[in-house]
Amino acid sequence: MSIQVIINILCFLFGSLIGSFLNVVIYRVPRELSVVTPRSSCPNCNHEIKWYENIPIISYLFLKGKCSNCKQKVSVRYPLVELLMGVVAMLLAPSDFAITSLINFSFYFSVAAIFLAHLMIDIEFKLLPDKINLYFLLITIPYSIANLPLFYWLAGGLIGFLGPCIITVLFYKLRGVVGLGGGDIKLFGILGLILGPFGILSNIFMSCMLGSIVGLGLIVTKKMSRDSAFAFGPFIIIAASVQIFMPEFFAMINPFSLK
Ligand SMILES: [Zn+2]
Known part of the structure; x- marks a missing residue:
């Protein structure tokens, strides 16, 4: 076996x-529970999940997607998140x-994990x-300091944070509703530290386009009313994933490309 195959297998595991840990984060963080204690248990019967019932992907298959105690169905989301993170x-x-x-x-894998947690939550x-x-900010600052020119990440962070702030205030003054949530604005700011000034402008542009298209589609098809809450984070994350993980593809579609 070549060394690369061994590295790939180790990375998958x-x-x-x-x-598996990300599943805990996705379940507990929005419910304001600790991600460390207590041990995971079945939400239906409180049966504490043993280590051998908690082996990524394999345990789900062996238990046929059910709790070993009360036979309540376990969401397929759990093995899918484990499989996806293994492949990533x-x-x-x-x-x-x-x-x-x-x-x-470590950096790019952490970014992928953060994106998936943000997306699902x-x-x-x-x-x-x-x-x-x-957590995203804490891993990004040292990475940007070490790898990117000072002006590049600083300008990106400022534009990413202040741009959406100004848009939100203007939107509120004009329409009387809050457009972007605080979490969206913070996420734009942190992404600016990685993507730089032009990259974050592309991200804001693309996520707003995507969000408007999907939002309008949902309103037109009456799946959502005009003033119901709308998760904008997924569009920021889809755009950022293309920029960070598919740079060649992004170069072809980049609206701010100087070429
Ligand atoms: Zn149970």
């Missing part, structure tokens, strides 16, 4: 384990064990939790 870790796998490769892997709770944004 690591990713699916983190996916494998796609981001470093090609060697050099320290910069490992740091890059925002869809369910219309909320981008401060705890997750704070």
Whole structure:
């Protein structure tokens, strides 16, 4: 077996384990519960989940997607998050064990995990939790300081934070409703630190376009009323995922490309 195959397998196992933890984060953080204690238990019968019932993907298959005690169905979301994080870790796998490769892997894998947690929590709770944004900020600042020119990340962060703030205030003055939530504005600000000034402008533009198209579609098809709450985070995250994880594709569609 080549070394790259071994690295890929290790990354998959690591990713699916983190996916298992991410399931805990997605369930507990929006409910303001600790992600450390107590041990996971069945929400239906409180049966404490044993370590061998908690092996990513495999346990779900062995238990046929049911609680071992009360046979209540377990959401397929759990093994899917584990599988997805395993695949993401494998796609981001470093090609060697050099320290910069490992740091890059840790950073980009963490960004992917944060994006998935934000995405799922925002869809369910219309909320981008401060705890997750704070963790995102704490890993991004040292990464940007080490890898990007000072002006680039500083300007990106300022535009990402202040731009949406101004839009929100203007929107409120004109329409009398709050457009973007605080979590959205903080997320734009942090993304600006990675994407830089032009990158964050592209992100704001693309996420607003995507959000407007989907929002209008939902209103027209009467799946949503004009003034009901609308999760905007997923559009920021979809746009940012293309920018960060598919840079070649993004270069082709970038509305702010100077070429
Ligand atoms: Zn149970």
